Amino acid sequence: MSAPLLRVENLGIEFGPADAPVKAVDGVSFAMAAGETLAVVGESGSGKSVTALALTRLLATPPARYVSGAIQFQGREVMTMPAPELRALRGKQIAYIFQEPSSSLNPVFTIGYQIREAIEQHRPEVRDVRGEIVRALDLVGIRDAATRLGDYPHQLSGGMQQRVMIAMALACQPNLLVADEPTTALDVTIQKQIMDLLRELKSKTNMAILLITHNFGLVSDFADRVVVMFRGKIVESGPTAEVLRHPQHPYTRALIECVPKLGQKQRRLKVIDYAGIN
Amino acid sequence: MTTYILRRLLLVIPTLFGITLLTFLLIRLAPGNAALIKGQTGENGGHAMTAEVREQTIKLYGLDKDPLTAYGDWLVKLAHLDFGQSLVDHRPVLTKIRERIGLSVSLTGSALVLSYLIAVPVGIAAALRRGQRTDRMISFVVFLLYSIPTFVAALVLILLVAGGDYLNLLPMYGANSIDASEMSGPAWAWDRIKHMILPVICLTYGSLASISRYTRVSMLEVLGQDFLRTARAKGLSERRVIFSQALRNALIPIVTVFAMELPALIGGTIIVEEIFTLPGMGQLVFQSIEARDQFVIMGVVTISAFVTLFGYLMADILYVLVDPRIRFE
Ligand SMILES: Nc1ncnc2c1ncn2[C@@H]1O[C@H](COP(=O)(O)OP(=O)(O)OP(=O)(O)O)[C@@H](O)[C@H]1O
Ligand SMILES: [Mg+2]
Numbered sequence: 131m132s133a134p135l136l137r138v139e140n141l142g143i144e145f146g147p148a149d150a151p152v153k154a155v156d157g158v159s160f161a162m163a164a165g166e167t168l169a170v171v172g173e174s175g176s177g178k179s180v181t182a183l184a185l186t187r188l189l190a191t192p193p194a195r196y197v198s199g200a201i202q203f204q205g206r207e208v209m210t211m212p213a214p215e216l217r218a219l220r221g222k223q224i225a226y227i228f229q230e231p232s233s234s235l236n237p238v239f240t241i242g243y244q245i246r247e248a249i250e251q252h253r254p255e256v257r258d259v260r261g262e263i264v265r266a267l268d269l270v271g272i273r274d275a276a277t278r279l280g281d282y283p284h285q286l287s288g289g290m291q292q293r294v295m296i297a298m299a300l301a302c303q304p305n306l307l308v309a310d311e312p313t314t315a316l317d318v319t320i321q322k323q324i325m326d327l328l329r330e331l332k333s334k335t336n337m338a339i340l341l342i343t344h345n346f347g348l349v350s351d352f353a354d355r356v357v358v359m360f361r362g363k364i365v366e367s368g369p370t371a372e373v374l375r376h377p378q379h380p381y382t383r384a385l386i387e388c389v390p391k392l393g394q395k396q397r398r399l400k401v402i403d404y405a406g407i408n
Numbered sequence: 409m410t411t412y413i414l415r416r417l418l419l420v421i422p423t424l425f426g427i428t429l430l431t432f433l434l435i436r437l438a439p440g441n442a443a444l445i446k447g448q449t450g451e452n453g454g455h456a457m458t459a460e461v462r463e464q465t466i467k468l469y470g471l472d473k474d475p476l477t478a479y480g481d482w483l484v485k486l487a488h489l490d491f492g493q494s495l496v497d498h499r500p501v502l503t504k505i506r507e508r509i510g511l512s513v514s515l516t517g518s519a520l521v522l523s524y525l526i527a528v529p530v531g532i533a534a535a536l537r538r539g540q541r542t543d544r545m546i547s548f549v550v551f552l553l554y555s556i557p558t559f560v561a562a563l564v565l566i567l568l569v570a571g572g573d574y575l576n577l578l579p580m581y582g583a584n585s586i587d588a589s590e591m592s593g594p595a596w597a598w599d600r601i602k603h604m605i606l607p608v609i610c611l612t613y614g615s616l617a618s619i620s621r622y623t624r625v626s627m628l629e630v631l632g633q634d635f636l637r638t639a640r641a642k643g644l645s646e647r648r649v650i651f652s653q654a655l656r657n658a659l660i661p662i663v664t665v666f667a668m669e670l671p672a673l674i675g676g677t678i679i680v681e682e683i684f685t686l687p688g689m690g691q692l693v694f695q696s697i698e699a700r701d702q703f704v705i706m707g708v709v710t711i712s713a714f715v716t717l718f719g720y721l722m723a724d725i726l727y728v729l730v731d732p733r734i735r736f737e
Binding site: 183186188217218219220221222225226228230233234235236237238239247248251252282284295298 | 642
């Protein structure tokens with residue numbers, strides 16, 4: 131394998147009092163190649179979001195503490211990066227979309243302005259900023275983009291808001307898109323539209339995607355590889371098909387069984403038996 | 409929006425009724441009346457009024473009527489925009505108010521602007537250093553200031569910087585120096601400003617507590633919002649995240665706070681103008697209360713009440729204008 135796009139080594143992040151810390155992320159290591167799609171799967175509270183935010187040191191310290199680890203992006207160490215370089219990384223190299231589009235957009239600025247901020251921050255060479263914003267909105271399938279620039283977030287539906295978030299993230303053509311449960315807050319039909327959009331964008335660009343989800347159903351046809359997190363640790367990783375077919379860890383097995391099969395009569399929801407794990 | 413404003417304006421009317429009726433009754437129930445007080449001071453060449461003259465005066469002023477009838481009379485006149493005459497010097501109330509309102513408006517206006525200019529940055533600083541020493545210091549100082557009565561602050565300031573005992577930097581009283589009429593335009597303006605500094609300070613310091621607290625709370629609430637994480641994730645500098653994004657959100661509730669400050673400010677002018685001998689509405693109302701000059705008091709109260717209620721309406725309209733999420737249809 132050539133030099134990876136991203137390499138995370140022994141990442142450790144804690145919250146809470148130093149004498150009784152909550153180890154949100156505990157010795158996590160993984161790597162991503164350019165253009166690769168990696169899914170991070172795990173139940174609520176397993177440390178997925180904390181890991182994702184740490185990639186550009188977005189966690190506020192305090193309450194968070196980076197206790198160990200190294201994060202290399204394109205060979206540069208993020209953990210010790212000075213603030214200006216870090217800002218150049220955020221949005222330009224690594225862009226984010228979050229779970230709740232409605233609270234992730236600032237309600238008192240127009241969507242056009244919020245995309246403009248990203249473009250002006252990272253692409254000062256762009257002359258026709260407005261045209262660029264329209265193009266970004268077009269790309270994510272917002273019709274009549276030119277007339278929507280002046281809309282405020284609350285004037286859009288949740289699905290549209292998430293499209294705006296994606297447009298904003300892609301406006302600076304990042305090498306890595308971190309999508310933290312991008313569809314959890316949306317209803318099922320919109321979920322599918324957004325995932326289809328991400329798939330389409332992935333094929334158009336050579337962008338790597340880190341997809342965070344607790345839904346194995348989304349993973350199978352989307353991700354090249356899967357990482358399974360459990361209580362702050364990676365308990366299993368490998369190519370998607372392999373992990374799905376031969377899950378090694380009991381927790382992974384339980385997660386996979388949680389996914390209701392399409393076209394199959396829904397069984398009683400399987401409850402994860404924690405006693406059997408660890 | 410227009411219907412909303414109209415509806416709110418209609419609500420102003422009953423409120424004004426309530427305020428004026430209450431004031432009227434309070435004046436009438438207070439011991440003494442204009443005729444009695446005039447009689448005591450012996451205004452007519454130093455002699456006290458005879459009982460006969462006093463009776464005539466009472467009748468003339470309508471002070472013998474029962475309070476509700478008198479209030480009715482006053483309302484009828486008011487409907488014709490007639491505020492009546494002063495019982496002291498017999499000049500129209502409206503004329504007296506017109507002469508004095510400018511000074512009071514500039515006093516309260518300056519105090520309001522100054523409190524915002526000081527309190528908003530102070531509130532933001534407190535929010536950004538939440539729980540730290542700066543935050544605790546700020547809250548200690550603003551609440552200390554809040555608890556100092558205006559007249560104490562005024563007297564201390566006069567003693568320290570205007571009395572001549574320690575520092576003689578600023579004039580002690582009046583809106584202008586005695587020779588102001590001979591001054592050139594800029595010199596006159598500078599003279600006026602010097603006379604206004606202490607009164608404006610006295611009106612301002614009490615508002616700092618509430619406005620800075622509101623700003624702090626509002627800012628803290630915004631600082632925890634997800635969209636700031638988005639702003640940081642875009643690569644915006646921390647300064648932009650705070651002062652462009654967060655501040656805009658935090659200021660929305662603050663723009664309406666001025667309406668809540670208005671009653672305190674208007675009340676404050678009564679004491680401040682009296683202490684600093686400023687010929688404004690506050691002094692007018694102070695003197696009128698002493699003389700039981702009821703129509704002047706009623707005039708000032710009516711106008712102050714209207715200004716306050718109008719302030720609340722303005723605040724609501726402003727809120728709609730600055731917050732894109734709220735629209736009245
Ligand atoms: N701001 C915080 N303060 C204290 N603890 C935190 C904070 N953020 C996260 N944690 C801790 O870190 C752990 C991991 O949280 P994280 O948000 O990464 O979970 P997640 O896997 O993303 O879950 P979800 O699926 O619910 O989004 C949580 O259990 C929580 O205890
Ligand atoms: Mg999460």
